[in-house]
Amino acid sequence: MFTSSRRVASAAALVGLLSLGLSACGGGTTKDSTAAQGGGGQTTGSAPASADPNAPIKEGLKIAFLPKQINNPYETIVDKAGIEAAGEYKGEAKEVGPSDASASSQVSYINTLIQQKQDAILIAANDANAVCGPLKQAMSKGIKVVAYDSDAAKDCRNLFINQASSEEIGRSQVKMLSDQIGGKGEIAILSATANATNQNAWIEFMKDELGKPEYKDLKLVKVAYGDDDDQKSFQETQGLLQAYPDLKGIISPTTVGISAASRYISGSKYKGKVAVTGLGTPNQMREYVKNGTVKEFALWNPKDLGYLASFSAAALASGRITGAEGEKFTAGKLGEFTIGKDGEIILGPPFTFNAENIDEFDF
Amino acid sequence: MTAVTAGRGGRSLVDLVFRARELSIVAALVLLVAVTTGVNGNFLSGQGVKDIFLNASILVLLAVGQSFVIITKNIDLSVGSVVGLVAFTVGDFLAADHGRGIVFAVILGVAIGAVCGLANGLLVSFGRVPALVVTLGTLYVIQGLDHFIAHGRQINAVDLPPALLSMGNGGVLGIPYLPLIAVLVMVAAGYYLRSYASGRDFYAIGSSPEAARLAGLPVRRRVMTAYLLSGGLAGLAGVLWLARFGTVVADAAGGWELQVVSAVVVGGVAITGGVGSVYGAALGALLLTTITSALVVLKVDPFWQQAITGALLLLAISVDRLLALRVARILRRRNARHGS
Numbered sequence: 211m212f213t214s215s216r217r218v219a220s221a222a223a224l225v226g227l228l229s230l231g232l233s234a235c236g237g238g239t240t241k242d243s244t245a246a247q248g249g250g251g252q253t254t255g256s257a258p259a260s261a262d263p264n265a266p267i268k269e270g271l272k273i274a275f276l277p278k279q280i281n282n283p284y285e286t287i288v289d290k291a292g293i294e295a296a297g298e299y300k301g302e303a304k305e306v307g308p309s310d311a312s313a314s315s316q317v318s319y320i321n322t323l324i325q326q327k328q329d330a331i332l333i334a335a336n337d338a339n340a341v342c343g344p345l346k347q348a349m350s351k352g353i354k355v356v357a358y359d360s361d362a363a364k365d366c367r368n369l370f371i372n373q374a375s376s377e378e379i380g381r382s383q384v385k386m387l388s389d390q391i392g393g394k395g396e397i398a399i400l401s402a403t404a405n406a407t408n409q410n411a412w413i414e415f416m417k418d419e420l421g422k423p424e425y426k427d428l429k430l431v432k433v434a435y436g437d438d439d440d441q442k443s444f445q446e447t448q449g450l451l452q453a454y455p456d457l458k459g460i461i462s463p464t465t466v467g468i469s470a471a472s473r474y475i476s477g478s479k480y481k482g483k484v485a486v487t488g489l490g491t492p493n494q495m496r497e498y499v500k501n502g503t504v505k506e507f508a509l510w511n512p513k514d515l516g517y518l519a520s521f522s523a524a525a526l527a528s529g530r531i532t533g534a535e536g537e538k539f540t541a542g543k544l545g546e547f548t549i550g551k552d553g554e555i556i557l558g559p560p561f562t563f564n565a566e567n568i569d570e571f572d573f
Numbered sequence: 574m575t576a577v578t579a580g581r582g583g584r585s586l587v588d589l590v591f592r593a594r595e596l597s598i599v600a601a602l603v604l605l606v607a608v609t610t611g612v613n614g615n616f617l618s619g620q621g622v623k624d625i626f627l628n629a630s631i632l633v634l635l636a637v638g639q640s641f642v643i644i645t646k647n648i649d650l651s652v653g654s655v656v657g658l659v660a661f662t663v664g665d666f667l668a669a670d671h672g673r674g675i676v677f678a679v680i681l682g683v684a685i686g687a688v689c690g691l692a693n694g695l696l697v698s699f700g701r702v703p704a705l706v707v708t709l710g711t712l713y714v715i716q717g718l719d720h721f722i723a724h725g726r727q728i729n730a731v732d733l734p735p736a737l738l739s740m741g742n743g744g745v746l747g748i749p750y751l752p753l754i755a756v757l758v759m760v761a762a763g764y765y766l767r768s769y770a771s772g773r774d775f776y777a778i779g780s781s782p783e784a785a786r787l788a789g790l791p792v793r794r795r796v797m798t799a800y801l802l803s804g805g806l807a808g809l810a811g812v813l814w815l816a817r818f819g820t821v822v823a824d825a826a827g828g829w830e831l832q833v834v835s836a837v838v839v840g841g842v843a844i845t846g847g848v849g850s851v852y853g854a855a856l857g858a859l860l861l862t863t864i865t866s867a868l869v870v871l872k873v874d875p876f877w878q879q880a881i882t883g884a885l886l887l888l889a890i891s892v893d894r895l896l897a898l899r900v901a902r903i904l905r906r907r908n909a910r911h912g913s
Binding site: 279280281282283285286309310432434440441442444445446448449450451452453455466469470473476477478479480493494496497498500 | 616
């Protein structure tokens with residue numbers, strides 16, 4: 211562990227130095243955001259500076275998905291759908307990635323993808339800033355960068371495909387739990403790691419929503435972190451229930467957390483007394499919805515997320531869009547999307563699963 | 574002949590020292606539980622006690638297996654990967670057909686674990702490669718195999734037979750199955766190591782491999798057995814992992830090898846071999862998991878949890894070193910007095 215992490219660190223340092231050197235060479239004249247968009251001017255002749263909505267989607271585009279970690283079932287579904295979508299526009303897509311979701315583990319993969327001269331890199335960032343240097347370098351070489359699932363820092367990618375707006379996710383989770391427990395009592399949040407970008411954004415909106423007068427009887431007592439580890443999430447859940455005996459509900463906006471909390475509660479004396487909700491996949495939650503531990507939980511369709519990410523990368527690489535606010539493009543069967551503020555594209559509202567509809571889904 | 578004359582007195586002295594070690598862990602545990610319960614009475618409620626033992630069971634099993642290996646002056650870093658591999662493959666196997674029996678699943682899990690252990694054992698004892706390197710290698714190989722089999726899939730609770738899931742949180746007469754299994758394994762292993770001649774061989778080998786070889790002990794076979802046991806118990810732990818958590822992805826138990834080694838060392842099994850008991854190791858595992866739970870209940874920043882585990886480890890190693898020096902000095906003085 212020690213040597214490998216040191217190697218990654220030195221690789222990151224090297225990349226940092228390289229990109230510093232590059233920006234120093236290219237800089238001086240322009241220092242605004244268009245420099246990042248155009249990719250340093252001289253290096254890229256192919257990518258036009260302005261969008262041409264009618265440009266054809268190029269054939270044989272090489273795109274690569276870089277998930278938080280391979281073997282994460284959720285990301286596997288997303289990436290697979292994205293790779294299939296590439297078949298529709300005759301592109302070549304693949305998935306590469308690290309086996310651990312640590313902040314720096316994606317850096318060496320980005321460097322390899324740059325060397326392979328991919329047309330676009332799609333990344334679910336483990337850490338918004340750790341991947342920033344290498345991604346900037348990729349953009350300076352004319353490679354389009356699309357973040358999905360978890361965003362990279364704004365100036366290190368062209369687009370961010372948001373599964374649902376962070377705001378909508380955060381607010382809807384509070385509403386869901388409030389409906390389940392009658393709008394009254396102590397509640398807690400069981401998150402993943404303390405520095406996960408998407409989790410923290412959702413939690414901020416949950417807190418904001420809780421500030422509204424209609425939720426004045428709900429009291430958020432603690433945000434716990436299960437580190438997306440089964441045992442840790444179990445122990446955090448136990449701790450919450452012991453430390454707050456009047457706890458009425460837990461929101462866990464992470465797949466590992468919600469299944470651990472549900473598993474623990476379904477086998478303990480708290481079953482039926484403490485509500486669990488959050489974000490999970492229908493397959494992993496089916497058992498707990500059927501045995502009554504969980505009434506409702508939410509998620510978007512991960513296949514649609516991969517599909518949209520794939521199509522938007524193709525549109526970027528073909529010059530149909532540049533990532534500026536207000537540009538529109540069509541993503542195959544999903545229809546038309548508009549780029550929002552800060553290069554963000556939103557897939558749609560989250561979908562609620564319950565005992566009635568859960569059997570219609572298999573992922 | 575000094576060894577024989579010093580035998581009786583020396584042994585009881587060493588025994589006393591290490592019983593003292595186990596007692597000190599028990600004392601630490603009692604203190605920890607008392608303080609935590611003082612702050613929050615629920616920590617020692619029926620459910621709370623059940624949780625403490627359930628949380629520790631899997632780590633206890635792994636610690637017992639690891640003790641055998643460490644007592645022979647070796648180490649097994651592949652156990653975390655073995656747990657992950659077994660949890661996934663057995664889950665996959667059961668998901669395919671709910672009619673497949675739990676007993677058969679346990680046997681399959683132990684068998685897969687034992688095969689992994691066998692590979693480690695062969696490489697270490699016959700290949701004469703340092704255990705640290707061998708098991709680091711198999712850690713990655715087994716993990717890779719697991720990832721290959723899983724291919725990003727996930728085992729869900731709904732795919733598993735209800736009987737297995739109820740093994741994870743059910744019990745007999747209010748005592749959950751998992752701790753019951755862990756205690757049975759611990760007692761059996763402890764009895765074997767203490768009361769059988771072949772059990773004592775493990776200590777002799779760990780104290781001085783060269784002397785053990787010259788004394789005609791089957792060193793290779795014992796080291797092999799140690800790895801086989803460690804692997805087999807990791808396999809059992811893998812099945813229990815599946816039963817407890819229900820949802821399993823490929824990297825289940827990733828990084829647990831270090832927790833296991835920490836538990837064993839905190840429990841008084843010297844990393845240099847030849848010293849310690851499985852009871853101590855099991856207590857070490859119980860202490861480490863209880864610390865984690867207690868810190869959550871005490872609402873302490875999770876950062877401290879790792880720091881405290883590290884500090885305990887350092888403390889344990891320092892105490893070991895100090896005790897070893899002390900015992901050696903007393904034995905030397907006594908031998909001198911008896912006029913060797």
